[in-house]
Amino acid sequence: MAELPEIEIAKRDLEKEVATRKIKSVDVPGTKKALPAMRSKQQFADLLEGKKITAVTRHGSLLHFVLDTDEIMVARLGATGSFRRATSRTPQDSDTKVVMTFTKGGQLRLLDSGNEATLRVLTWPRYHKVHPEQVDLGFDPVDMPMPWTDFALMLRGRSDTIRDLLLDQTFVVGLGPMYSDEVLHAARLGYGRIASELNTQEVRRLYRAIVETVHNSIKYRGSSIGGHLDIFGKSGGFDPYFEVFGRAGERCRNGRGDVLTTVIRGVTHHYCDYQV
Numbered sequence: 001m002a003e004l005p006e007i008e009i010a011k012r013d014l015e016k017e018v019a020t021r022k023i024k025s026v027d028v029p030g031t032k033k034a035l036p037a038m039r040s041k042q043q044f045a046d047l048l049e050g051k052k053i054t055a056v057t058r059h060g061s062l063l064h065f066v067l068d069t070d071e072i073m074v075a076r077l078g079a080t081g082s083f084r085r086a087t088s089r090t091p092q093d094s095d096t097k098v099v100m101t102f103t104k105g106g107q108l109r110l111l112d113s114g115n116e117a118t119l120r121v122l123t124w125p126r127y128h129k130v131h132p133e134q135v136d137l138g139f140d141p142v143d144m145p146m147p148w149t150d151f152a153l154m155l156r157g158r159s160d161t162i163r164d165l166l167l168d169q170t171f172v173v174g175l176g177p178m179y180s181d182e183v184l185h186a187a188r189l190g191y192g193r194i195a196s197e198l199n200t201q202e203v204r205r206l207y208r209a210i211v212e213t214v215h216n217s218i219k220y221r222g223s224s225i226g227g228h229l230d231i232f233g234k235s236g237g238f239d240p241y242f243e244v245f246g247r248a249g250e251r252c253r254n255g256r257g258d259v260l261t262t263v264i265r266g267v268t269h270h271y272c273d274y275q276v
Helices: 004-018 041-048 124-130 148-155 162-166 177-187 200-219
Strands: 023-027 053-059 062-067 071-076 081-086 096-102 107-112 118-123 259-264 267-272
Touching: 004 053, 004 062, 004 081, 004 107, 004 200, 023 041, 041 118, 071 081, 071 124, 118 124, 148 200, 162 177, 177 200, 177 267
Parallel strands: none
Antiparallel strands: 023 096, 053 062, 062 071, 071 118, 081 107, 096 107, 259 267
């Protein structure tokens, strides 16, 4: 399961591993579902072969492979996608969707067990036309530091529950069910609280919980919940630090209460009864 910490870790690793590498060949062993808007697998290969990746960046939850033309390859990992570094001799996983072989430095593979990950090659002027959801992205806890007072202004007048806001990409980017549950627990706030009704102390706790949860997960190289692995095929180290997510019926690690669950719009939310 990839949320902001796992995507940021992938970006940093990919920048070190594949930036400046030239793409020799592209193979698509999976279905064309991973290549929306492409007429064929060969068309996708033709757009990449012979081009050099000059940088890897992140915008919200999307990864950008900047090419030495006016184009970028945009990667959306979804909940089940991941990249993997490999050599040409490494056996292919059955979930391999796309394989890029470099002139030097092995391969980069896109793996996806749930058919959610996608790759697109497009020019910069078309980027926001293809991805209009990227125009009004919210607060980025990694790339957009801000004072907690500015964060408080973002909450002013919002009638949303704080859980809904945490899952809203126009408010804060990259948080899904996993880290939003942890943030609310760290802030000791109930999921149903209305954002504009939080007092000053609660706003500061919420802001601190968002920033610290994301940065701590990055520090420990993210989570491997759901089988997610980094680009080297290794598990993240943050799993032992989850207080509530995936721990229904257990004691939260701080020992103050048992982990409870409720279902909100079809998604299970994990919390403790002292979150108010």
